[in-house]
Amino acid sequence: MSTFRTATHRKQLQAVGATDDNTVIERFHGKIPEREEYQRLKNHWLKPGDTLVIYDLEALGGKRSARQELQYYREHDIHVKIVNIPTTTIDHLDNPEISNMILDTVISTLDYVISHEIERTKKHQTQGVDRIRDKPAWNNYGRPQIQLPANYDEVMQRWTRGDITAAAAMGLTGLSRTTFYRLAHQYKNGGIGV
Template sequence: MESRTYGYARVSTKEQNLDRQMIVLQAQGIDERNIVIDKESGKDLDRKGYQSLKNTMLRRGDTLIVKSLDRLSRNKCDIKKELEYFKENGIRLKVIDLPTTMIDFADGQEWVLEMVNNILIEVLGTIAEQERASIKQRQAEGIAAAKAKGVELGRPKAQKPDNWEEIIGQWKAGEITARKAMELTGTTRCTFYKLAKE
């Protein structure tokens, strides 16, 4: 079966224009029928056009061309996963904004392409890890700053009902059951025992 070349173009909203991406993809000799487009956010890979392209159109030996890596996704982890998927499934990815991916190598030089792909995967994986670490650090700093200001974090503490002391006294004295005490104080089983423990 002959290999095919597909293009993928994406903008984040329906109002944005795809013309620039279409022009550069067609300049690569891709037939307009083979250019798949999405007008959806790049926050994840759950996009109708992209999923259809990946799962029903692309075959081993095919080439996929995009204008830039962020057209695939804005999430570095997702891009890394996609690059690994393409590599495992024998699909060549060319990124117009990354000229090294665009070079066609002579037979026997595929190792150069392999090296470029491996470097890309490695770099993206490292960037994604650093982003996750800095998000965690920012969260930790935010929590520390909030605590320093005396902001209560987590679930708000359960408030004791107005009749709590009276009812808990009756319960402890064995005058009423726990179920009755919960009913009279309007508390759930969990809240009742939590407050009783304090």
């Protein structure tokens, strides 16, 4: 698959073996499953031993989906050349193991970047929580606690006896399905007393 927006991209793709007759051009958006041309290319055209040339790793979506796509191609013996990662564009026809090793390195690098971003995000979240913990804003932090309706105990007793359905109990209490069942579980286990 080749995606290009300018003549420069086209020339760069051609320099590593892409030709106009075997180029798929698709408007880029991040959701891989919704990309019809890409899915056709991946699932019907590419066969083991073929080479996929893309201009940019982002053509395979975000980091996580790009990692999954590269892993798929690695497992299906499809070589991938990424123009803006020059080491992937070198032909190793005499030794395909080198191409596989380079692709494995790209996948490992993506694994590292993804895990590093997750750690950094968690660290920033923890720091943000720690900063407001001793401030008045802490009292309003998080999801507000659910206020039980005045008729909750009566309705729950009727529901647990089987006098009314869960749907009727939800309607009488005004609780959403998820909230109703979460509170019902606590109610049955003695976690909620009204």
